[in-house]
Amino acid sequence: MGDASNTLPEFKQIHEMHALAAAAIAVLAAVAASRDALSLTASLGPLTTLPAATLGTARPPWSAERAIAAFERGVDRSRLRETLRNLTAVAHIAGSDADRAQAEAIQAEWAAAGLPNTHIKTYFPLLNRPVSRSLTLLAPERFEATLREPAVDGDDTSRDEEVVPTFLGYSPSGNVTAELVYANFGSPADFAALAARGIDVRGKIVLVRYGSAFRGLKVRAAELAGAAAVLIYSDPAEDGFVRGPVYPDGPWRPPLAVQRGSIMYPTFYEGDPLTPFVAATENATRLPQSEAPCLPKIPALPISYGEAKPFLAALKGHGVAAHTIANDWQGGLDIEYWTGPAGKAHLFIDNEFAVKPIWNTMAVIEGASEPDRAVILGAHRDSWVFGAADPGSATSVVIEVGRVLGEMHKRGWRPDRTIVIATWDGEEYGLIGSTEWVEDHVEILNKTAVAYINLDHGIAGDVFRAAASPSMANLVRQATKGVRDPNSGQSIYKKWNRRVGVDTPEGRVPQVQPLGSGSDYVAFLQHIGIAAVDMRFTGDEGIYHSNYDSFNWMAKFGDPTWKYHEALTLITGRVLLPLAHDRVLPIDFVPYVHELRTYAKDVAAALGGASMPVEWAGRLDASIDVFEKAARKLRKEADHLRRDDADEDNVVVDAVDGSGDGIDAGVSVLTVQGGSDDGLAGIVPQQHPKHPKHPKHPKEPKHRAVNDKLGFGERGFIDMAGIPGREWYRHVVYAPGEWSGYGAEMFPAIHEAIRRGDSAGTNKIIASVAATLRRAAGMLAA
Incomplete structure (x- = not known):
C-alpha cells in the first residue's frame, strides 16, 4: 500500500495541532503541571477538579481493600447470566437499531443503579452491509454455495439464518469469474512459496484458510500478489471436527458455520477508515474512500469448510500437492489439498457503504481526592451476530461492574481517582468506538488517564x-491471588502459574503476554501511551463470529454455571479498585526491564541473521541500563511511601492461610469489625488510636510526584514521529506486527527496517x- 504518511498529511497535521503535546510527553513536569483546574470534558462526564489547595488534605475513609470487599459482596452471578441472555436475544451488529437500543438500555440500567454521569457518545464512521452475494463453482462441476448457516436444534436464535448475512467488513463489491488457487494461510511467505513453484495468482480467485494471521492481512497479501478476489474459510484443523465434537454436540465449529469479520488493514491505523488521527464526528473532514490505505481493493468473502x-x-491434480510445499499446507478435510490453478468460479458481492452512527455508552465516577486522574474500564458491545462469547461475556461483566459500583456510590462510596466505564461500539469493524473516543479526547487523556483495563471475548x-x-x-498477578478458580478451588494465580509460569529475575510468575492488536486497548497504549491490560478466560471454541456464538452455546459449553463470568468480574474489581484507591499507584516499571532486555536480544539476533553493519546496536543495551536504574529508583520511592502509609493507617487485616479454602496464603481478607453506616459491607477499617480517622498527609506532594511517574511513565515510550510508514502507531516498544495483526512485535520499527x-x-x-528509552528513564527519575 506504500507509505501511509504520504497519503494522510492533512489528517496528521490536524491531529498534531491539538493532540498529544509533544512537550507533555517528553517532560514529566508538563504532565504534573496539569493538576490545575481540569475538566475531563462533557464526553467523559461533567467533572471538575478540586481546587489545588484542597487536593490531598484529607483522605477519604475508603481503602482499596474495603472497596473490594464491598464490591465483591454486590456481584450477582444470576444477574450476569440474565444480562448475557438479554444481550444475546437479538443480533446487534454495529450501527443497527438493536445496537442503539442496547446502548440506551445499558445507560438506563447504570443510571438506575446509581452510577453517575451516564451518557452516550455518538460517532459516525464508515460501515458496510451486504446487499447480495453469491458464489458458484462453474467447473469442473457446478456447485452453488448457500452462504447460509442452518438452524441448530435447541438453539432458538440460530433459526433466523439470515439475521446477519455471512460477509466481511469493508470488502468492496466485486464481480469476478476466474480460476482458483489455494494459498494456505495467505501469508506473504505462502504467496512467495507459490511463486517459487511457478504458480501465478494474478487475476485468480485465491482460497485461503483462517489462522496464523489476521484475516485482513490475508486479503492484503493476496492483493499485493495480484489476485482478483479472496475466499477465506475455516479449516476443521483449526477449530472444527479435527479438534473434537462440533456444535451442538460439542464446542467446535460445525461444517456450515462461517467466521465473519473485518478485513480492514490494521497495518496503518485503527478506527474509522476515513478519519485517521481525528475523531469521526458528524462533520469531520473525511478521506475519499478510494484514498483510505487501510481499505482493501479486491472483494473477499468468508465461507464454511463444508462449502469450501x-x-x-476442484484443484486436485493441478499445480503441486500442498503437502510437498510444507506439512502445514495440508488442512483437516478428508481430501488431498492441491494448489491449482484449476477450475473456474464466479464470485459476486454487492456491499453498500455508508457513514453511519455508532454509540458508546459511558459513565464517569468522579474521584474524591484525585479527580484529575482517571482509570478507564471498557469492553465492546457490538457483535457480528448474537455474540455470547465475543463480546457478550465481557460486556456483561462490565455492565455488572458498573451496576455494583453504582449501588456502592448511592450508599456513599467514592473512589479516590476518577473511574470511567465504557461499552464501546464498532469494535468488530476496526476498534472504532474506542479509537474515535481516544482521538476525540487525546489531549485530556494524556493529562489524566493512568491506566486502561480492557475486556473482550471474556469467557469461553x-x-x-x-x-x-x-x-x-x-x-x-496480584489480583488473581484473591480469586478462586471455580473448578479446582485453588486461586486463579496458582492454576495460571502452574500452566504458563515463566522464570524472571523476581522468581517464577504467570506469563503475561505483550499487547498487539485485535481489541480496544490499541489506541490507548499504542497511539497515546496509556498502560493497558486485557484479561479473559479461554477454552475449546469453534463458534467465533458465527451465528452459533449464542446463549445456548455458552450455557452448554462456554460457562454453564456462570462461575467464570463471576470470577472475571471479581478479578476486574481487584485490578480496577487498587488503581482507583491506592494512594501509591500499583504500577511497577521494573518488570519492563526484563522484557526490554529480551527484546534487545531479539534485535541482535535479527541483525546477526541479516549480516547488516549497525553501529548503534550497543547503544540500545546502554539505554536499557539507564532505564533499569530509573525503574529501580522509582520502585524504591514507591515502596517507601507504601510502607509509610501502612504504618500511618494501621488498618486491621487478617491474613488467611489458603490451606483450607484454596486461596493463597498471604492473601489479605478484611475481617468484619462492626456495623457500617453505609450498609455496604459491614466492614469498618480500624485506625490506630494515635491517628485520627481522617489523618492529614503532609507528604501528599511526594505521593503526587511518584504517582505522576507511575501513571504517566508509559508516555515516555511514545515517539510522536511514529513507525515509518505506520505513523499512527507511536509506541516504540509494542505495535501489532506488520504481517500478523493480532500478534505484537517488539521494537517494531527496528525489525521492519x-x-x-x-x-x-x-x-x-x-x-x-x-x-x-533514555527519555522514558528520565521521566521515571525526574
Whole structure:
C-alpha cells in the first residue's frame, strides 16, 4: 500500500495541532503541571477538579481493600447470566437499531443503579452491509454455495439464518469469474512459496484458510500478489471436527458455520477508515474512500469448510500437492489439498457503504481526592451476530461492574481517582468506538488517564490469560491471588502459574503476554501511551463470529454455571479498585526491564541473521541500563511511601492461610469489625488510636510526584514521529506486527527496517529508539 504518511498529511497535521503535546510527553513536569483546574470534558462526564489547595488534605475513609470487599459482596452471578441472555436475544451488529437500543438500555440500567454521569457518545464512521452475494463453482462441476448457516436444534436464535448475512467488513463489491488457487494461510511467505513453484495468482480467485494471521492481512497479501478476489474459510484443523465434537454436540465449529469479520488493514491505523488521527464526528473532514490505505481493493468473502470442500476438490491434480510445499499446507478435510490453478468460479458481492452512527455508552465516577486522574474500564458491545462469547461475556461483566459500583456510590462510596466505564461500539469493524473516543479526547487523556483495563471475548472456557503493559503485569498477578478458580478451588494465580509460569529475575510468575492488536486497548497504549491490560478466560471454541456464538452455546459449553463470568468480574474489581484507591499507584516499571532486555536480544539476533553493519546496536543495551536504574529508583520511592502509609493507617487485616479454602496464603481478607453506616459491607477499617480517622498527609506532594511517574511513565515510550510508514502507531516498544495483526512485535520499527535490508535506516531507528528509552528513564527519575 506504500507509505501511509504520504497519503494522510492533512489528517496528521490536524491531529498534531491539538493532540498529544509533544512537550507533555517528553517532560514529566508538563504532565504534573496539569493538576490545575481540569475538566475531563462533557464526553467523559461533567467533572471538575478540586481546587489545588484542597487536593490531598484529607483522605477519604475508603481503602482499596474495603472497596473490594464491598464490591465483591454486590456481584450477582444470576444477574450476569440474565444480562448475557438479554444481550444475546437479538443480533446487534454495529450501527443497527438493536445496537442503539442496547446502548440506551445499558445507560438506563447504570443510571438506575446509581452510577453517575451516564451518557452516550455518538460517532459516525464508515460501515458496510451486504446487499447480495453469491458464489458458484462453474467447473469442473457446478456447485452453488448457500452462504447460509442452518438452524441448530435447541438453539432458538440460530433459526433466523439470515439475521446477519455471512460477509466481511469493508470488502468492496466485486464481480469476478476466474480460476482458483489455494494459498494456505495467505501469508506473504505462502504467496512467495507459490511463486517459487511457478504458480501465478494474478487475476485468480485465491482460497485461503483462517489462522496464523489476521484475516485482513490475508486479503492484503493476496492483493499485493495480484489476485482478483479472496475466499477465506475455516479449516476443521483449526477449530472444527479435527479438534473434537462440533456444535451442538460439542464446542467446535460445525461444517456450515462461517467466521465473519473485518478485513480492514490494521497495518496503518485503527478506527474509522476515513478519519485517521481525528475523531469521526458528524462533520469531520473525511478521506475519499478510494484514498483510505487501510481499505482493501479486491472483494473477499468468508465461507464454511463444508462449502469450501468442493472448491478445494476442484484443484486436485493441478499445480503441486500442498503437502510437498510444507506439512502445514495440508488442512483437516478428508481430501488431498492441491494448489491449482484449476477450475473456474464466479464470485459476486454487492456491499453498500455508508457513514453511519455508532454509540458508546459511558459513565464517569468522579474521584474524591484525585479527580484529575482517571482509570478507564471498557469492553465492546457490538457483535457480528448474537455474540455470547465475543463480546457478550465481557460486556456483561462490565455492565455488572458498573451496576455494583453504582449501588456502592448511592450508599456513599467514592473512589479516590476518577473511574470511567465504557461499552464501546464498532469494535468488530476496526476498534472504532474506542479509537474515535481516544482521538476525540487525546489531549485530556494524556493529562489524566493512568491506566486502561480492557475486556473482550471474556469467557469461553476456564483457562485464564492476560496480556498487559509490563508495568501492569504484577497488578494482574496480584489480583488473581484473591480469586478462586471455580473448578479446582485453588486461586486463579496458582492454576495460571502452574500452566504458563515463566522464570524472571523476581522468581517464577504467570506469563503475561505483550499487547498487539485485535481489541480496544490499541489506541490507548499504542497511539497515546496509556498502560493497558486485557484479561479473559479461554477454552475449546469453534463458534467465533458465527451465528452459533449464542446463549445456548455458552450455557452448554462456554460457562454453564456462570462461575467464570463471576470470577472475571471479581478479578476486574481487584485490578480496577487498587488503581482507583491506592494512594501509591500499583504500577511497577521494573518488570519492563526484563522484557526490554529480551527484546534487545531479539534485535541482535535479527541483525546477526541479516549480516547488516549497525553501529548503534550497543547503544540500545546502554539505554536499557539507564532505564533499569530509573525503574529501580522509582520502585524504591514507591515502596517507601507504601510502607509509610501502612504504618500511618494501621488498618486491621487478617491474613488467611489458603490451606483450607484454596486461596493463597498471604492473601489479605478484611475481617468484619462492626456495623457500617453505609450498609455496604459491614466492614469498618480500624485506625490506630494515635491517628485520627481522617489523618492529614503532609507528604501528599511526594505521593503526587511518584504517582505522576507511575501513571504517566508509559508516555515516555511514545515517539510522536511514529513507525515509518505506520505513523499512527507511536509506541516504540509494542505495535501489532506488520504481517500478523493480532500478534505484537517488539521494537517494531527496528525489525521492519531490518526486514527491508535498510542499513542506514536501521542505524537511525535504533538510535531513535535508544533515545526514547533514555527519555522514558528520565521521566521515571525526574
